[in-house]
Amino acid sequence: MKGILYTGGELTDLVSFARLPSYLQAFLREQNGVVAYFGGLHLRGCVAEPSWHSLAEAWQGPAAFWRTYAQVLETDIPFGQDCAGNQFLLRGDAVLWLDxxxxxxxxxxxxxxxxxFGAEKFPLDALGMEPLRAFQQSGGVLRPGQLLSIYPPSCMATTQQAPSLKAIGAPERLAWLADFHRQIKDLPDGQSISLKPL
Known part of the structure; x- marks a missing residue:
C-alpha cells in the first residue's frame, strides 16, 4: 500500500479479533489496520483506542452501521472506509460497499x-478518490482520524459548480452522514430539499 499515514499498534481487542475470518486475522497480525493512499482508505484495527480506528466501535458500538442502515446486518464486518466515510463491509467472503x-x-x-489488490492497482477508481484528489490539489491534507466532508452531499443534484471539501473528524463526519441518511431515506427520488449550510 502507498501513502501510509497511520498504522495501528498492538492488537488489544482480542474479543473482536477472535470473531474475524482467518484471512482478516492474518492481515491484522501483520499491521493492525492502516490509513493508506493519503487518507483514501482506512482499514480498521482491533484496538480500544483511538476509537476512530476501532473495529469494535464501528461494528458493535452505539453508532454501529447496522443500527442506522437497514440493509446492513449485525454480522457484517465494517473493516474499512473510503475518504468520505462510505463503508467497506465483509458479508461472508464478499466485500460490500455501503453508500x-x-x-x-x-x-x-x-x-x-x-x-x-484492486485498491493497490487502481486506487483512484476502486476507492472513489476523485474528491480527495481535488481537495489535495487545492492544498488540503487529510490526517489520521479525519474524513472528507463533501457539501452538498454527493447524492444530490445541485446548481452549485463544485462541492465544498474540508477535513473533519471521522466520528463527526459519520454522525452527520447517519443523520442525513435518516432524514432522506424515505423521500422519493427527485424530491426537492433544502439544507442548512455546514
Whole structure:
C-alpha cells in the first residue's frame, strides 16, 4: 500500500479479533489496520483506542452501521472506509460497499484479497478518490482520524459548480452522514430539499 499515514499498534481487542475470518486475522497480525493512499482508505484495527480506528466501535458500538442502515446486518464486518466515510463491509467472503448518504449497498464482487489488490492497482477508481484528489490539489491534507466532508452531499443534484471539501473528524463526519441518511431515506427520488449550510 502507498501513502501510509497511520498504522495501528498492538492488537488489544482480542474479543473482536477472535470473531474475524482467518484471512482478516492474518492481515491484522501483520499491521493492525492502516490509513493508506493519503487518507483514501482506512482499514480498521482491533484496538480500544483511538476509537476512530476501532473495529469494535464501528461494528458493535452505539453508532454501529447496522443500527442506522437497514440493509446492513449485525454480522457484517465494517473493516474499512473510503475518504468520505462510505463503508467497506465483509458479508461472508464478499466485500460490500455501503453508500452512507443513501444507505444503498453494493456487492463489489470481490473477496478481501482481491479488494486489496484492486485498491493497490487502481486506487483512484476502486476507492472513489476523485474528491480527495481535488481537495489535495487545492492544498488540503487529510490526517489520521479525519474524513472528507463533501457539501452538498454527493447524492444530490445541485446548481452549485463544485462541492465544498474540508477535513473533519471521522466520528463527526459519520454522525452527520447517519443523520442525513435518516432524514432522506424515505423521500422519493427527485424530491426537492433544502439544507442548512455546514
Amino acid at each position: 452512507t448518504e443513501t444507505g444503498e449497498l453494493a456487492d463489489l464482487e470481490v473477496d478481501f484479497k482481491h479488494f486489496l
